[in-house]
Amino acid sequence: MPEEIIRPLSVDGVRFSYRVQPHSGPDGVPATEPALIIGGALQGMFGWPQMDDHLGDAADVVTADLPGMGIADPLPPGPSADLLRRAVLAVADDLGAPRLNVFGFSYGTAIAFGFARRHPERVARLALGGVPVHIDAAQVDCWERARRQLAAGDREGFAATAADALMCLDPERPVHRRELARRYVRRSFLHALTHSPHAADSLHRALADRPDFSGGLTGVPALVFAGEHDTVTSPARQREFAATIEGSRFLTIEESDHWVVLERAEEVAALIAGFFTGRRPPAGAVTLPRQAGARASRT
Incomplete structure (x- = not known):
């Protein structure tokens, strides 16, 4: 497998870095755009080995310690959504990638969704898991x-x-x-x-933050998924959010909760890899209650 690359960047003087695991496909040509993974508040650039395994033969896998995460500089006081969106844009520009596949999980879904809304032309596909769209x-x-x-x-x-x-x-x-x-x-x-x-x-x-998931999204193929027992935001609420994204698909993953990426790590990695590359996920890996805006089906 090619050696990983770590690149330092900064936005408004806030230093951060990202990591690239170059794809390891046999023909040397990626099958899809680079895949950027944005996790929860404490999930840094080295916490996604399963994504390297499942996506590495088809795409460059990109992870990051965005501002306020991992070893990056802390976020300045006040709202941070715009700075984080610009940090993601800086990663895309530094990669020289016209478009990215973007996967956001938990806290990272707000960053990923906000980036896709602001820069839909830079997002090839969007996957969101464990979306905290409603906190009771x-x-x-x-x-x-x-x-x-x-x-x-x-x-x-x-x-x-x-x-x-x-x-x-x-x-x-x-x-x-x-x-x-x-x-x-x-x-x-x-x-x-x-x-x-x-x-x-x-x-x-x-x-404490209350991220903004309003406004809908068009023009970006999207997949939203939840653990079937997610107690942070119910799957029903997450399904309602998915329906605001034109043409999106929604599904649940059985016997898991908000931490589906830990409890069902292999299934999630296979699901994301399948979505980003057009491959079919393994049979039995997921349960689909209903696709957003579509009749019940399995893919």
């Missing part, structure tokens, strides 16, 4: 409690509360590898708080 009062209360724990210096308590707020813990609803994912998320929060100088700020933004 119970979620807000839980996250406020987590923020108070962090402000009081209780990192262990914060990690436990924040992780549990993002997961379905109902024993009546099966979630694949639930306890493994739960332990991983808690450890990830603690590790980030210990090793990243602005992890606390990133988490505050992710838990």
Whole structure:
């Protein structure tokens, strides 16, 4: 496999970087546009090996520590959506890519969707997973409690509360590898708080921001998916959002919650690779309740 490339960039003096895993196809020619993956607040450029595996033979796989993430500079005070969109544009320009395939997950869906709305001509295909389009009062209360724990210096308590707020813990609803994912998320929060100088700020933004998913989108092929037991925003709400994107498809992935990318990592990677390249996803990997704006079907 070709060696990865890491490139530094900056926007408005805020330094960040992105990583490219060059495609490893046998003919040396990518089958599709570069695939940019934008994860949650603490998911940096090195957290997507499954995407390298599933997409690497067809496209350059691009991950990033965008401003406020990983080892990038912290975001300046105030609204950050415009700066983050311009950071994504800077990545596309630096790559020399007329268009990108863009996959946003959780917190990253707001960045990906906002970029696609502002620059639809630069997006070949858009995939969004775990879209936090609606946060209910119970979620807000839980996250406020987590923020108070962090402000009081209780990192262990914060990690436990924040992780549990993002997961379905109902024993009546099966979630694949639930306890493994739960332990991983808690450890990830603690590790980030210990090793990243602005992890606390990133988490505050992710838990407190109310991203804008309004306005719809046209002209960009789109796929929206959710874990069937997502308790951050219900699949029904995410389906309603998907219907605002012209021609989009919506699906759920069984036995998973908001952390579907951990609990069903291989299925998600195969799904995204199939969408970006036009390949069919493996049989049985996903359950489709209804495509947005279309009759029920399987693809």
